[in-house]
Amino acid sequence: MATITATINLTSPDITGDPLNLSKTSVLNKAATATGLDQFTGITTVVYAAAQTARCIVLADDASGLSGYADTSVAHKVYIKNSSTGSSDFVTVELGGSNIIMGRLYPGDWCFFPYDGTLDVDIDTSAANMKVEYAVFSQSTAS
Amino acid sequence: MATTTATLILSSADVTGHNFSMTQTATLTKAASSTGLDEFTGITSRTYAGAQANTIIIAKGDYVDTTVSHKVYIRNTSTGNSDYILVELEDDVIVGRLYPGDWMFIPYLGVLNVEVTTIATNVSIEYGVFSQSTVS
Numbered sequence: 001m002a003t004i005t006a007t008i009n010l011t012s013p014d015i016t017g018d019p020l021n022l023s024k025t026s027v028l029n030k031a032a033t034a035t036g037l038d039q040f041t042g043i044t045t046v047v048y049a050a051a052q053t054a055r056c057i058v059l060a061d062d063a064s065g066l067s068g069y070a071d072t073s074v075a076h077k078v079y080i081k082n083s084s085t086g087s088s089d090f091v092t093v094e095l096g097g098s099n100i101i102m103g104r105l106y107p108g109d110w111c112f113f114p115y116d117g118t119l120d121v122d123i124d125t126s127a128a129n130m131k132v133e134y135a136v137f138s139q140s141t142a143s
Numbered sequence: 144m145a146t147t148t149a150t151l152i153l154s155s156a157d158v159t160g161h162n163f164s165m166t167q168t169a170t171l172t173k174a175a176s177s178t179g180l181d182e183f184t185g186i187t188s189r190t191y192a193g194a195q196a197n198t199i200i201i202a203k204g205d206y207v208d209t210t211v212s213h214k215v216y217i218r219n220t221s222t223g224n225s226d227y228i229l230v231e232l233e234d235d236v237i238v239g240r241l242y243p244g245d246w247m248f249i250p251y252l253g254v255l256n257v258e259v260t261t262i263a264t265n266v267s268i269e270y271g272v273f274s275q276s277t278v279s
Contacts, residue, residue, distance in 0.1 A: 004158050015273070
């Protein structure tokens with residue numbers, strides 16, 4: 001199986017009275033194992049000509065079995081970035097059919113979060129010509 | 144205002160047919176602005192003696208909402224490989240499971256609580272919120 005690492009560095013010289021310098025690295029494994037995640041979508045880059053509403057970028061497992069991801073006992077990870085320029089054109093990240101809002105990614109912002117494969121991940125974009133990149137690291141049902 | 148950066152490094156020698164390595168750095172600014180986020184909770188570390196069910200770790204009432212650019216960091220600091228933390232938005236909207244060592248970094252709108260559920264005793268977690276005040 002593959003070995004994938006994800007590192008986050010959070011730094012600031014002045015957001016507190018002392019410098020912040022946090023660095024954490026995770027090895028991306030299948031749920032409750034030391035076996036690495038074995039599937040990757042690659043990094044998808046899309047430029048949307050028009051503003052998008054509830055655009056599905058990660059499709060949850062569906063009844064047809066034709067698409068989506070293994071669900072529930074999984075350790076999938078999702079990456080999304082607003083690759084637009086400027087400062088005002090935001091991407092709204094949403095979960096599920098009711099489009100529950102997680103938050104907004106302004107230009108340059110990225111997010112990385114666990115995904116259990118039961119809810120679609122959708123985005124709204126606030127303007128035309130916005131560039132978004134996204135990817136999923138996931139686990140197959142192979143042992 | 145403060146200058147805070149968040150860098151993501153993803154790498155693998157073998158998840159595809161070639162080496163994969165990606166680095167992305169974001170400067171954390173207020174919504175639609177080049178002004179840096181100006182509030183930070185610090186990194187909170189907790190070890191839960193008992194299993195938790197929908198324990199609120201980030202309360203929506205503590206933050207400005209809607210047109211905001213808050214960020215949330217959460218990490219499962221437990222050892223082993225099985226004791227996961229289920230991260231949810233209010234009303235059981237499941238984001239996903241953080242297994243030991245896993246971390247997440249997400250944007251936060253401030254309109255829903257962020258909650259965690261654990262299945263075991265002595266699960267450890269750390270979390271922090273970078274947020275924006277209403278000061279311009």
